[in-house]
Structures are given as structure tokens and as C-alpha cells.
Amino acid sequence: MNAHPYIPNSVPEVKREMLEAIGARSVEDFYADVPGRIRLDRPLDLPPPMRSEAELVRHVGGLLGRNTSAQEALSFLGAGCYHHHVPAVVEEVVNRSEFLTAYAGEPYEDHGRFQALWEYQSLMGELLEMDVVSVPVYDGFQAAATALRMAGRITGHRRLLLVTAVAPDKLSKIEDYVRPDHDVVLVPVDPATGLADPAAVRAELAAGDVAAVFAEAPSASGILDPALPSLAEIAHEAGAQYVVGCNPTSLGAVTPPAAYGADIVCGDVQPLGLPMSYGGMNGGFIATRDEELYVGEFPSRLFGLAPTSVEGEYGFGDVAYERTSFALREEGKEWVGTAAALNGIAAGVYLALMGPQGMREVAETILANTRYALDRLASVPGVETPYADAPHFADFTLRFTGSRTAAEVGEALLEHGIFGGRVLSDTDALYCVTEIHTKDDIDRLAATLQEIAK
Amino acid sequence: MKTGPTPSPLAPADAKIGPKPPLRRFHQARWDEPLLFELGSPGERGVLPPLAQAPADVVLPDGLRRAAPPALPELSQPQVLRHYLRLSQENLGADFNVDVGQGTCTMKYSPKVNDRFVRDPKVAGLHPLQDERTVQGVLEIMYRLEGLLREISGMDRFTLQPGAGSAAIYTNVAMIRAYFAARGEAETRDEVITTIFSHPSNAACAKTAGFKVITLYPDADGYPDIEALRQAVGPRTAALLITNPEDTGLFNPRIEEFVRIVHEAGGLCAYDQANANGILGITRARDTGFDLCHFNLHKTFSTPHACGGPAAGACGVSAELAPYLPTPTVEFDGTRYRLDDDRPESIGKIRPFYGVVPNLVRAYAWIMSLGGAGLREAAEVAVLNNNYLMAKVLQIRGASVPYAPGRPRVEQVRYSWERLAEETGVHSEDIGVRAADFGTHYWTSHHPYIVPEPMTLEPTESYSRAELDEYAAILAEVAREAYEDPETVRTAPHRSTVHRARVDVLDDPATWAVTWRAYRRKILGE
Numbered sequence: 001m002n003a004h005p006y007i008p009n010s011v012p013e014v015k016r017e018m019l020e021a022i023g024a025r026s027v028e029d030f031y032a033d034v035p036g037r038i039r040l041d042r043p044l045d046l047p048p049p050m051r052s053e054a055e056l057v058r059h060v061g062g063l064l065g066r067n068t069s070a071q072e073a074l075s076f077l078g079a080g081c082y083h084h085h086v087p088a089v090v091e092e093v094v095n096r097s098e099f100l101t102a103y104a105g106e107p108y109e110d111h112g113r114f115q116a117l118w119e120y121q122s123l124m125g126e127l128l129e130m131d132v133v134s135v136p137v138y139d140g141f142q143a144a145a146t147a148l149r150m151a152g153r154i155t156g157h158r159r160l161l162l163v164t165a166v167a168p169d170k171l172s173k174i175e176d177y178v179r180p181d182h183d184v185v186l187v188p189v190d191p192a193t194g195l196a197d198p199a200a201v202r203a204e205l206a207a208g209d210v211a212a213v214f215a216e217a218p219s220a221s222g223i224l225d226p227a228l229p230s231l232a233e234i235a236h237e238a239g240a241q242y243v244v245g246c247n248p249t250s251l252g253a254v255t256p257p258a259a260y261g262a263d264i265v266c267g268d269v270q271p272l273g274l275p276m277s278y279g280g281m282n283g284g285f286i287a288t289r290d291e292e293l294y295v296g297e298f299p300s301r302l303f304g305l306a307p308t309s310v311e312g313e314y315g316f317g318d319v320a321y322e323r324t325s326f327a328l329r330e331e332g333k334e335w336v337g338t339a340a341a342l343n344g345i346a347a348g349v350y351l352a353l354m355g356p357q358g359m360r361e362v363a364e365t366i367l368a369n370t371r372y373a374l375d376r377l378a379s380v381p382g383v384e385t386p387y388a389d390a391p392h393f394a395d396f397t398l399r400f401t402g403s404r405t406a407a408e409v410g411e412a413l414l415e416h417g418i419f420g421g422r423v424l425s426d427t428d429a430l431y432c433v434t435e436i437h438t439k440d441d442i443d444r445l446a447a448t449l450q451e452i453a454k
Numbered sequence: 455m456k457t458g459p460t461p462s463p464l465a466p467a468d469a470k471i472g473p474k475p476p477l478r479r480f481h482q483a484r485w486d487e488p489l490l491f492e493l494g495s496p497g498e499r500g501v502l503p504p505l506a507q508a509p510a511d512v513v514l515p516d517g518l519r520r521a522a523p524p525a526l527p528e529l530s531q532p533q534v535l536r537h538y539l540r541l542s543q544e545n546l547g548a549d550f551n552v553d554v555g556q557g558t559c560t561m562k563y564s565p566k567v568n569d570r571f572v573r574d575p576k577v578a579g580l581h582p583l584q585d586e587r588t589v590q591g592v593l594e595i596m597y598r599l600e601g602l603l604r605e606i607s608g609m610d611r612f613t614l615q616p617g618a619g620s621a622a623i624y625t626n627v628a629m630i631r632a633y634f635a636a637r638g639e640a641e642t643r644d645e646v647i648t649t650i651f652s653h654p655s656n657a658a659c660a661k662t663a664g665f666k667v668i669t670l671y672p673d674a675d676g677y678p679d680i681e682a683l684r685q686a687v688g689p690r691t692a693a694l695l696i697t698n699p700e701d702t703g704l705f706n707p708r709i710e711e712f713v714r715i716v717h718e719a720g721g722l723c724a725y726d727q728a729n730a731n732g733i734l735g736i737t738r739a740r741d742t743g744f745d746l747c748h749f750n751l752h753k754t755f756s757t758p759h760a761c762g763g764p765a766a767g768a769c770g771v772s773a774e775l776a777p778y779l780p781t782p783t784v785e786f787d788g789t790r791y792r793l794d795d796d797r798p799e800s801i802g803k804i805r806p807f808y809g810v811v812p813n814l815v816r817a818y819a820w821i822m823s824l825g826g827a828g829l830r831e832a833a834e835v836a837v838l839n840n841n842y843l844m845a846k847v848l849q850i851r852g853a854s855v856p857y858a859p860g861r862p863r864v865e866q867v868r869y870s871w872e873r874l875a876e877e878t879g880v881h882s883e884d885i886g887v888r889a890a891d892f893g894t895h896y897w898t899s900h901h902p903y904i905v906p907e908p909m910t911l912e913p914t915e916s917y918s919r920a921e922l923d924e925y926a927a928i929l930a931e932v933a934r935e936a937y938e939d940p941e942t943v944r945t946a947p948h949r950s951t952v953h954r955a956r957v958d959v960l961d962d963p964a965t966w967a968v969t970w971r972a973y974r975r976k977i978l979g980e
């Protein structure tokens with residue numbers, strides 16, 4: 001083939017000279033250890049290469065052109081992936097080659113990466129009011145599953161009580177992940193209110209052997225449960241850890257779980273300046289108090305601030321590296337590898353731009369938009385808002401009592417250029433608003449539902 | 455107003471242009487950039503979010519309204535931008551250096567055009583729960599990517615969901631566990647065998663999933679010890695997790711026999727293909743008999759490493775294991791692409807939604823730009839580059855390549871500076887730090903250091919001969935210094951953003967500081 005633009009030494013003359021320099025006859029010499037029996041005796045059956053970048057752009061662009069983005073429609077989808085405004089500066093920073101293509105350099109080559117990630121940890125620490133925050137793990141599912149295993153290692157107990165609504169996908173991940181060491185016990189929420197049932201939680205705690213009480217703030221139904229603070233007390237009375245998953249965007253206005261007694265807090269940074277990207281841009285955060293007991297149970301990297309040999313200089317490095325699987329293989333805590341660092345840097349830039357007032361405003365706007373949507377949509381014939389008495393953040397449940405199922409309502413909305421919420425059942429669907437929704441957007445949804453949800 | 459060129463202080467006869475010095479003069483940016491928390495002042499704003507337009511009476515329950523806004527710094531937008539761009543300059547990304555020094559990680563060129571695709575709202579602006587009719591393009595890319603990986607590996611099905619290579623290893627282990635559970639062997643098959651030159655996550659993921667881990671060490675030639683494998687296998691064996699070539703760069707010529715021994719004992723074999731770059735189009739996991747494999751899309755298939763993620767992994771399985779793949783899979787009925795959640799034997803979800811989609815798009819574009827012949831070209835040139843660099847490094851005093859002398863290496867080499875350390879007292883880590891002064895990076899190896907004073911180089915296909923020569927010249931220069939002026943090496947870095955950190959404070963619970971809050975409390979005593 002011709003010299004490929006991505007492969008400098010694909011020039012035949014260069015290859016020949018390099019082989020000569022080594023004293024090899026051909027590149028085949030280097031594959032001497034690959035037995036003939038397992039050699040592929042034909043070319044890979046793949047499409048022919050795109051000769052030019054222009055051709056590639058046309059091909060990939062053509063495929064992508066078949067998508068309609070949520071920005072081209074009016075979208076009320078949330079359910080774990082949130083459409084927020086991403087400030088231009090966030091994109092500018094994370095698309096810099098120095099961040100996008102850095103990897104595993106030492107602090108001497110990648111001081112900026114270490115500082116940016118330490119600052120991410122620190123900014124999250126302020127938002128969460130916790131002194132220890134890890135470099136991001138893959139996503140919020142992983143963060144929750146690991147937080148629960150950390151609680152299990154700390155307490156030595158087996159049972160995990162999930163006491164608020166947890167999204168089925170997240171539950172699936174948690175169940176798979178904790179299986180060797182833990183039993184997951186779902187304590188059902190009150191079907192009439194969507195709220196946690198403290199009496200049922202107490203009963204399960206009384207049965208003993210509970211490692212953690214796990215609550216989501218907001219829950220998978222978007223509810224900020226008034227019982228969240230009191231659940232801390234009843235968990236602690238029973239010797240269990242209180243693990244809370246939270247949407248970090250809410251914390252500009254909502255009390256951080258640490259302030260009402262959470263021992264381990266986890267979640268996903270996607271709402272903090274990450275694009276939706278078809279659900280592909282996540283970063284999990286795990287936060288605890290600064291105690292050796294907790295720090296020792298993190299599987300992930302923790303960057304720390306350290307003096308250098310020059311007074312006044314800030315240096316960075318790994319905190320308690322010896323606890324990780326990099327150092328200890330199977331004797332480490334779970335594992336550590338490449339995860340989602342750059343998404344943490346993005347979240348850091350976002351928090352730096354927003355500051356305390358921006359975070360407060362965006363959270364208040366979402367609280368207000370959610371409440372307005374619940375109030376406005378409750379007045380639409382054929383639409384009910386079953387848990388509307390509870391405070392909500394972003395996500396909320398709509399129940400369709402007219403002639404159409406929730407899926408059929410979604411179908412009809414699509415014809416009007418509206419992406420309806422995630423269908424939960426024949427009657428229910430989870431809708432979502434954020435700060436990007438205007439009053440007109442919500443009114444348009446109400447007006448459209450007025451036509452189609454009867 | 456002044457016009458025309460500024461007069462040179464040099465007379466024309468003194469001004470010499472080029473050539474460049476034989477070794478690049480480099481200095482990492484040093485901005486003495488303060489911590490973000492030391493910048494700004496109360497009241498400054500970086501971005502203004504929309505305010506609610508609709509009347510709404512928001513009541514939060516007792517204890518759930520935050521008492522005071524979070525103590526984040528308050529900064530204007532240009533200050534935030536300058537802070538982070540200065541930090542970006544204090545980084546050595548793969549786009550800036552001859553990044554062959556991070557062996558086992560396949561640092562290769564990530565084409566810029568692919569980054570353009572993923573910033574497009576047609577990727578970035580898609581919500582994962584949109585109606586399938588509105589996302590046919592991205593589903594088609596995922597479906598096609600699976601097809602490409604099937605052909606590259608010989609496997610029958612893939613999941614593209616894992617968030618990175620280690621997540622893919624874990625996914626494979628979870629599928630192995632589900633497979634034996636379905637056969638009623640969950641209790642009896644509780645051991646996983648791996649090798650010391652495989653990534654630590656192979657051992658750690660197996661342990662996390664509840665398996666006992668048995669680690670094979672190399673034989674005298676550096677290949678995984680087949681006698682040790684024979685001793686290790688038995689009715690308790692669930693699986694072998696192995697990479698090939700291993701991190702030494704040696705391809706295990708008896709790999710089929712390894713697979714046969716494990717299969718005869720009733721176990722499964724999972725191929726960690728983190729080191730696949732040198733064998734693309736040469737040999738395939740399924741053809742060697744493996745039941746499962748995984749690729750790191752951010753290594754072999756060129757997606758940017760992003761400071762340590764987001765990465766992306768892909769797990770391939772034989773038809774027998776396919777029922778256990780995570781949900782959903784992407785299917786095509788001849789007309790429409792769809793997500794299939796109806797998989798009763800699946801291990802379920804391993805992450806939110808469907809995978810790190812931007813990196814799936816990048817990997818697809820990279821493979822399509824090369825085709826089958828291009829993949830093989832990438833593999834062969836990577837291997838040529840590796841053996842070329844090895845020949846150069848072996849000429850450096852104090853460097854050696856342990857094991858199997860004279861045998862070729864595939865895509866990387868684990869070298870040893872043992873002799874240099876004995877003769878000079880300079881260790882591999884010191885050499886790596888000093889190499890940073892020349893604008894490059896290298897990494898020793900994972901622990902434990904089975905190879906003494908290790909250095910692991912993996913040149914990939916992305917560097918020119920001149921760049922490989924430059925890298926070797928830097929190593930030669932540092933080695934010369936180690937013999938002639940070891941203090942210079944031991945006291946490095948000299949041209950970096952910072953100097954050596956006092957890492958002892960990071961291991962002491964009394965002094966470690968993971969956040970600004972902790973630093974203020976513990977160190978500043980506030």
C-alpha cells in the first residue's frame with residue numbers, strides 16, 4: 001500500500017533501511033515466535049481503507065447525519081443522563097492536546113494533569129463538604145458499587161439495604177458487582193408517595209449484618225426524600241455505614257449528604273460540564289471523611305499535595321499508593337486502571353466557572369423548573385403527577401390516565417418534535433427538566449400533552 | 455510609527471542559522487501557577503446560568519436546603535481559562551513528545567479528524583434514551599464496529615460497553631462466573647490463573663469477582679512457565695487470563711498448548727489483548743482457541759488516553775459465551791438498528807447506557823481509515839520500530855534485555871538497567887526523571903519488579919525513524935551522564951515545572967492532603 005499518513009515508517013525505502021540496520025531480512029523475522037498454525041493465512045476481511053481524510057469525513061458524517069440530536073428537538077429526557085449547558089471554556093480546556101493526549105506521565109512531565117485533578121478533587125470536596133475525593137472512577141454506577149463494597153470492608157457485614165428508588169440499570173450493576181461478598185436487599189418505597197419507608201428500613205436493620213444503608217438523593221424518581229437525614233441516624237444506630245448517591249448539580253441548593261451524616265458519598269460528574277454523548281461521558285466520584293480507615297479502602301487513585309525540594313513549590317503525587325492493585329495486584333482493593341480522569345478535569349473547570357453563586361443559581365433554577373413542570377402538567381387532563389407532594393430535582397414521574405399508554409404518548413410527542421421521558425410502565429414515564437428549559441418549553445410540553453394525552 | 459525589521463544586535467557574519475543541536479533543548483513550561491483556590495475574589499463570576507422564568511413555590515424539607523453556598527473559589531471567565539491553559543502547558547501529551555516510553559499502553563497517534571466527529575452535536579448532543587429511529591447513525595457505527603472487531607479477533611460477538619481495559623477484564627471475569635453458575639459449577643470452579651507479566655487488573659478483577667488467583671511466573675527464557683500451568687490447573691480452574699505477547703514483548707509460542715491444558719481441565723481462556731497492536735492481522739484470539747478476549751480501544755484502536763480516561767474497552771466472546779454479554783446488544787434486522795435488552799442470561803448492566811460512545815466512534819473511524827491492509831501495516835511497522843529501537847538501546851552502556859537472548863520482541867520490550875545501576879548507583883526511576891529534562895517520558899514497569907531496574911518501551915507505528923533515533927539518543931545521553939556525572943541524573947529534574955516531591959508526606963495519614971479543605975485543616979491549621 002501507499003505510505004499511510006498515520007504511519008511515518010510505512011515508506012518502503014525507510015522500512016528497508018531499518019531492516020538493514022537491524023540485520024533482519026523482513027518483518028517476518030520478528031514474528032518467529034508466532035506458530036504457523038495460528039497465523040492468519042489471509043488478509044483481514046475488512047472494508048477497503050478510506051483513501052483520503054475527505055472520504056472518511058464524508059462516510060462518518062453521512063452516518064452521523066442519520067441522527068437527530070436532542071438539541072434539534074425539545075427533549076425531556078433525563079433518567080441518569082442530563083442535558084445541561086456546557087460552558088465553552090470547559091470544551092476549550094479539555095480539547096487541548098496537552099490534556100486530551102496526556103496519560104501516565106510523572107509529575108515532572110505532567111504537573112498540570114496532577115494539579116488539575118487535585119483541584120477537581122478539591123472543588124468536589126467543597127461541593128460535597130468532604131475531605132477525601134478520588135480521581136474519577138468510570139461512572140456513577142461503578143462509584144455506587146465500589147462505595148458499597150468499601151462499606152462492606154469497613155463493617156465486615158454482608159447485607160446492603162437499598163432504601164430509595166434506584167434505577168434498574170444501576171441496580172443491575174450493583175448486584176453483579178457486590179455478588180461475591182454481599183446480598184442486596186431492596187427495601188421498597190411507599191408506592192403511594194414514592195418515599196422511603198423508615199419503618200421497613202428499621203425492620204431490616206434489626207435483622208442484623210447490615211454493611212450499608214444506601215439512599216439516592218435525588219432518587220431514581222427525582223425525589224429528594226425528606227427522610228434522608230433521619231436515615232443516617234437509624235443506619236448508624238445499627239452500626240451500618242450510610243452511603244448516599246447524589247446528583248452533584250443539586251448541591252448548589254441542597255444540603256450535601258455529609259452534612260446530614262453520610263459516611264460515603266458517590267455519584268456521576270456527567271451533569272457537571274460533560275456532554276450527553278449518547279450516554280457515554282461519565283465519571284464516578286467517591287468521597288469520604290479524611291480517616292485512615294476510609295482512605296485505606298479506596299481502590300482508585302487519590303492525588304495529594306506535597307512539598308518539593310524547593311520551598312514554596314506545590315508538588316503532587318499518589319496518596320497511599322501501596323493500597324492499590326497497581327502495587328498489590330490481587331491483594332489490592334478491587335482494581336485501578338485507566339478510568340475517566342479527563343471528565344474529572346472537565347467537571348473541575350465547570351465548578352471553577354460556576355463558583356458558589358453559579359452552582360446555587362443552576363440548582364435553584366432546576367428546582368423551580370421541576371416544580372413548575374409538575375404544577376403545570378398536573379393541570380393537563382389525562383396527566384397525573386403521582387409523587388408531586390415530594391420535592392423533586394430534574395426528574396419527575398408522569399402518569400398517563402387517558403386512552404394512550406406512556407409509550408404511545410411518547411410516540412405522539414415525537415411527531416411534534418418533542419422527546420418525551422423514559423417509559424417506566426404502561427402508565428408511567430420519567431420526564432426531566434434542567435436549567436436549559438424555559439417556561440415556554442414546559443408550556444409547549446403541557447399544550448402538546450393537552451392534545452394527545454386525553 | 456516605526457516600520458521595517460528591528461536591527462539585529464549581531465553583525466551579519468555572526469548570525470548563524472541552523473542546524474539544530476543534536477539533542478533537543480527542552481524546558482517544560484513553568485508558570486508557578488497558584489492553586490485555583492488562591493485565585494479570584496468574592497463576587498467574581500465565570501459563567502451565568504439561566505434563571506428560572508416560571509413562578510414556582512419550591513419547598514425543601516427541613517435539613518435539605520443547603521445552609522451556605524459551597525466554598526468554591528470565585529473567578530472570572532478569563533482567569534479560569536488562563537489557569538487551565540497554563541496547567542495544560544505544564545503537561546507532556548502524546549501529541550508533543552516521542553511517547554514511546556509508556557510501554558504496555560500503546561501510545562499512538564489519535565487522528566485529529568476523529569476528534570471532530572465526536573464534538574459534533576450528532577454525537578455529543580444525543581441522549582441515550584432517544585427513540586431508536588432518531589439514532590440510527592450512531593447505532594449503525596456501533597454495529598459496524600462490532601463487526602470489524604469480530605473479524606479482527608475471530609470472536610462471534612462483542613460488547614462495546616466497558617469503560618476501559620480493566621473494566622473489560624472485569625466484564626470477562628463476570629461472564630466467566632455467570633457461565634459456570636449456569637452450569638452449576640459456581641462453587642467448584644473458583645480459581646483463576648494469570649501471569650505476573652499480565653496487567654495487575656487481571657489478578658485484581660478476578661479477586662474482586664470472588665476468585666482465588668494463581669499467578670504464573672516466567673520460565674528461564676521469560677515465557678510463562680508451562681510446567682507451573684500444569685501444576686496449577688485442575689477441577690477448580692475457572693479460567694486463564696493471559697496476555698500475549700506479554701509485557702516483556704515476548705510472544706508465547708506455546709500459547710495453543712496453554713489453551714488446550716486449561717480447556718482439558720474444564721476452564722475457559724480469556725485473552726487480554728492490551729498488547730494486540732503488534733499482531734493485528736497476524737494472529738487472532740479465536741483462532742488460538744480463546745473463549746473470550748478484550749481490546750483497549752484507547753490503545754490498539756487509537757482513541758486519546760485523556761489523562762487516564764475516558765477510555766473504552768470491548769469484550770469479544772465465542773458463541774457459547776454470547777448469552778452472558780452485558781445488556782443491551784446492538785442488533786440489525788436488515789432495515790433498522792436496535793438495542794436488545796431481552797437477554798435473560800446476561801450478566802446485566804456493567805455501566806450506564808451503552809459504552810463510551812465518543813471513543814467507539816473514534817475507533818470505528820480509525821479502523822475504516824486503515825482497512826485490513828492498514829491494520830496489518832500498523833502492526834508490522836510497530837514491530838519493526840520496536841526491534842529497531844531495541845537494537846539501538848542495546849548499544850547503550852548499562853542497558854540489557856533479560857530473557858531469551860536473540861529472540862525477537864513483538865510490540866514492546868521490557869529492558870533492564872541492572873548493570874548500569876550496579877556500576878553507577880543510578881536507578882531506572884532516576885533515568886526516567888532525567889529523561890523528562892529532554893522532553894520525553896518513560897515508565898519503569900508494574901510492580902513487582904521481576905525484571906530488575908526495569909524500563910518498558912513501546913514505539914508503536916506512530917513514530918518516524920528519526921524520532922526513534924532521537925529517543926535512543928536521549929537514553930544514551932542519560933546513560934552517559936549516569937557513568938560520568940551521576941549527580942546530574944540523581945538530582946533531576948532540572949528543566950521541569952517542579953522539582954522532586956516529598957512523597958513521604960503522601961503516605962502519612964497525618965499529612966496527606968487529598969483536597970484543599972484537608973490541606974487547610976491539616977497543614978495550614980485553619
